[in-house]
Amino acid sequence: MSMMHASGVKDAMTTTAVPPTASLMRWVIAATLPGIATMSYFFGLGVISNVLLAAAFGVALEAAVLRLRQRPIRVALDDSSALLTGVLLGTSLPPASPWWLIGVGMIAAIVVAKQLYGGLGHNPFNPAMVGYALLLVSFPTYMTLWAPPQEMLPNDLWAQITGTLPTTQLDSLSGATPLDAFKHKGNAVLASEFWAANPLPNGTLTAWQWVALAWLAGGGVLMAKRIISWHIPIAMLGSLVLLATLFYLSAPSHFASPLFHLLTGATLFGAFFIATDPVSAATSQRGKLIYGAGIGALVIIIRTFGGYPDAVAFAVLLMNLCVPLLDLYSVPQPTGQQKASPGKPGEQP
Amino acid sequence: MSNAFDFPGGIYPPERKQRSNQSALIEAPLPSRVTLPLQQHSGQPATPCVAQGDTVKVGSVIAKREGMVSSALHASISGTVGEVSTTQISIDGDGQDAWLRLPPLEWQYAEPHALLERLNESGIVGLGGAGFPAHIKARVVERHTIDTLVINAAECEPYITADDLTLRHYANEVLEGAQITAKLCGAQHIVIGIEDNKPEAIDALKQALTNSQPVPVELTVIATRYPSGGERQLIKKLLDLNVPSGGLPADVGVLCHNPGTLLAILHAVRDGQPLVSRTVTLTGEAITQPGNRWVRLGTSVRELLEQTGLNTSELHQVIQGGPMMGTPLLTLDTPVTKLTNCLIAATLEELPPPPAESPCIRCGECESVCPVALLPQQLHWYARAQDDAKLERYHLFDCIECGACSYVCPSHIPLVVDYREAKSRIRLQRIEATKAEHAKHRFEFRQARLAREEAEKQARKQARQAQQRRPSNTAATNSEKVDLRGLRIAHAAAKASVKKAEKTLARVAQEDPKQSLDDLEMQLATAQENLKAAELQLAQAREQQSSEESS
Known part of the structure; x- marks a missing residue:
């Protein structure tokens, strides 16, 4: 009948408790700020417009669906989870994405992936990644439009956001991401030759590495504050580095180095901000380790052998699919129980 | 003196013990009237054996033990019996405080059965909060070998300091009580488990340790962490033994007692004083003189709190027990019982109600604090x-309801409330299910009895016929083919099922002394009836065959 609650005591000698759900979400949002700031520094204000638009769509759509479902709107909005989904999807999209693209992505994320499954705590898939995956397969032209590092205020920013820029001009804006370029270097080209040819616009690789480090900083804060547990990020990065190293050692001229995999694309962002979404992740600690390791392995496999240059969204969604099974087979053994696997029937006394 | 063994999980709530452990343990004023509920222990309620108007002394038996798991009840003040109802007995005091004691026993020389009987007639139950009758607990040696007696002085819940103060004042007596209990259960070791936040009690124990005879006593100071005072958690921590799920500490050769209970055992044996009072921690921000008191059972909670300076305007709720596992009292006009170890008169700021519940986001924090390594959020879901x-x-019934998961839940979900509801619902279903089973077994028993009677009738009839027939020496019986082999097989099968029923009954009685054995007894009786019938039929067939052969 616990009358004492961690959030209600101020005199605890050792604070081990996590903050309440709502402030948990806000902490995660706050931890994205270094990443967003660094991205904006390198890729312009289009990053911020993405985030703001997606967040606004997120809150508006959540409120609208809650109204249709006749659920209390205020309480649900207060938990900031829709805001967080918006921020995460916004940062995943190419800078200065048109408003309608963001809108379609957020409808998939909030309405379909989250609310249609019952709202916060009930969605089997990571909402932001459902939105991202839908956009990636439906609008590949727009989703691969990563501009090279540029001015804070690009010339066509407004036209891009409003979607009024002629399609002919879109291509001229685009520059390959490091993962993109490496993916399409062709089998005949050796890795050393590829790098020697200076394949990327100036400063691209540096920009991506700085952004990755900014995500690492934000994620480190979340782990230190015990907002996220270490299991998923460490397992994911561990298996990713391990697999990348194995490939790299087997044929260094053919495969990318583990460091390249770690510091480009969405690896660190995904490890700390996407894979750690507790709702769609495995629940037990052992399950989380398997879940994280699975994501890391899938990222490398899809990046190396699959059709897409980056793979965090697909890897997370695929592992989301495995969560019910992981939960069933990763139940810890309660003290005093001889054996414990609820997956195996007929062991009850 | 830390050790390597540990239980998983655990939390560090604020201790708030300073409020009540600063003053000495003193006697509360003698109440002018007490109300004694008939059920102050686990098991069956006691049966009143006094009537309105009877004069009683302190220690007079007013209600008797009913059934095996139950406990006697004694008058806690001298005076006149007021009302006797089906649930409680009230006594109006005469202010004399006249005692009726049992003859003192020298426990070193007394027979174990005399000591056991003393615990029984003194109404001693576990004073840690569960209230299991001590004499039943002591009888565990009939089925198990006990190696170690654990004194559970961890007292891990915030606020409570009753054991702490008991040990500071009565360390020698508690250890003597432990020696009595060790003698009763044949324990070779006594281990005290105490959290490191009670330095005075630890010092007192260290002093007392050297004089304690004859069983060696070991003091183990453990780090303060909730719920280290859980029986299973403490045994894991002190002895690195896992009490099996659904089992008792006795299954791993351990008996666990609380210091207050051991002191009560000593008082009952050495002084002949039945359980009529206990130490209660009175604490909380809404009283001005917190501390521990010797309180007569049946004293009104309101009276007790008012004596310690209750500030009614500040009072938000009174909690009986600790803030983690205790229950809020609905009314202050309720008596102190054998189970009341602590009363917290809390203000609103002190123990605020949790914020509104929000959906579970599966963060897994509950899992990391669960001392049993369960998956609380999965249990919540189901x-x-x-x-x-x-x-x-997912092992709901292994949950010890410690409340660690509720304490840390960021969504403020009252997890333990959910588990308790689910447990009682499932228990109810089990009772219903066994009812149907029991009816089926009763029917089977009746069928078996009728079959046996029929077989007897047949046997008598045949005997009569044989007597009449023998002189005439007829060949008519030859046509009846006797299936002797089939009957022999049936007889062997019936014999085996009797053996099996006996074994099951013995095993269940040993495993769980609380279990009702009616149904198993019935199944055994059925098997015995079947065996009798089979024996008769076989004997009859043999008779017939031999008569045929001789003819």
């Missing part, structure tokens, strides 16, 4: 869905 099969698969 408890809300009333998926009982899943609940049992």
